[in-house]
Amino acid sequence: MRVLVTGAAGRIGRAVLALLAEEGFEAHALVLEDPGGPAARRVVRGDACDPQAVASALDGVDAVIHLAAIPTPERHSPYEVFGANSLATFTVLEEAGRAGVRRAAVAGSWGATGLPWTADPAPHPAYVPVDALLPAQVADPYGLAKQTDELTAAMMARRHGMGVVCLRYPFVGGFEERLLAHAARLRADPALGARDLWTHLEVREAARAALLALRVPGPGAHTVHVCAPETLMDVPTRELLRRFHPDTEVRRPLPGRSAPVDLTAARELLGFEAEFLVP
Numbered sequence: 001m002r003v004l005v006t007g008a009a010g011r012i013g014r015a016v017l018a019l020l021a022e023e024g025f026e027a028h029a030l031v032l033e034d035p036g037g038p039a040a041r042r043v044v045r046g047d048a049c050d051p052q053a054v055a056s057a058l059d060g061v062d063a064v065i066h067l068a069a070i071p072t073p074e075r076h077s078p079y080e081v082f083g084a085n086s087l088a089t090f091t092v093l094e095e096a097g098r099a100g101v102r103r104a105a106v107a108g109s110w111g112a113t114g115l116p117w118t119a120d121p122a123p124h125p126a127y128v129p130v131d132a133l134l135p136a137q138v139a140d141p142y143g144l145a146k147q148t149d150e151l152t153a154a155m156m157a158r159r160h161g162m163g164v165v166c167l168r169y170p171f172v173g174g175f176e177e178r179l180l181a182h183a184a185r186l187r188a189d190p191a192l193g194a195r196d197l198w199t200h201l202e203v204r205e206a207a208r209a210a211l212l213a214l215r216v217p218g219p220g221a222h223t224v225h226v227c228a229p230e231t232l233m234d235v236p237t238r239e240l241l242r243r244f245h246p247d248t249e250v251r252r253p254l255p256g257r258s259a260p261v262d263l264t265a266a267r268e269l270l271g272f273e274a275e276f277l278v279p
Helices: 011-023 051-058 078-098 141-160 175-188 203-213 237-244 264-270
Strands: 002-006 026-031 042-045 063-066 103-109 163-169 220-225
Touching: 002 011, 002 051, 002 078, 011 026, 011 203, 026 051, 042 051, 051 078, 063 078, 063 203, 078 103, 078 141, 103 141, 103 203, 141 163, 141 220, 163 203, 203 264, 220 264
Parallel strands: 002 026, 002 063, 026 042, 063 103, 103 163, 163 220
Antiparallel strands: none
């Protein structure tokens, strides 16, 4: 299988290139800058919003992992964040469909819940474990773009008969790169993780989930939460919920450090369970 990776120079993009090389797949890359690390068979320099660059990068590929995006709403104007992110996803999936590509994975985000950047100073999910049907509280351009990406995926599945999986990633990183430091910050001040429900995913696991998403059979669109099955915290999840989300409905038991996220679709649709956990 020949796989195009957009945003291949990013954190998850580099991990995806490494995994594709390890698994023996032919990787193609669409980048704004040199991705470094494992080389892609073919590298196209260009913007994922540019149909011509995307069409060129798609030449000869069988599947797409779309990761290119502005990663937060905080360092660019709202017009740039929403405009670039939503247009990039539309362009990549539309050009993929026109090129006959029928398998795609899209980097979605926990931000689609609206919890990370809503103006509410202390937002609470309506219920846990959180799933893709959770009522959103989006009040920022990044979260709106990620919601739009999921709608775009559903439309492209109907339009082109594609299979598209949107992966709602949480905080992602390598252990030494940033996960251990992030865990230490949250354990010192648990309030810092309340919007993200103290979730995380090791970057190699994020790459593995993306590759598994390409193997989901049949056309159709799916939104899937992926994260480690345990929080970053060193106290029980129920204790954290009682303290920071006392009015949130708890729909099933959450023993120990269980992440308050429904990972059923990740297991059953992707065959994915995270193995690298923060102790």
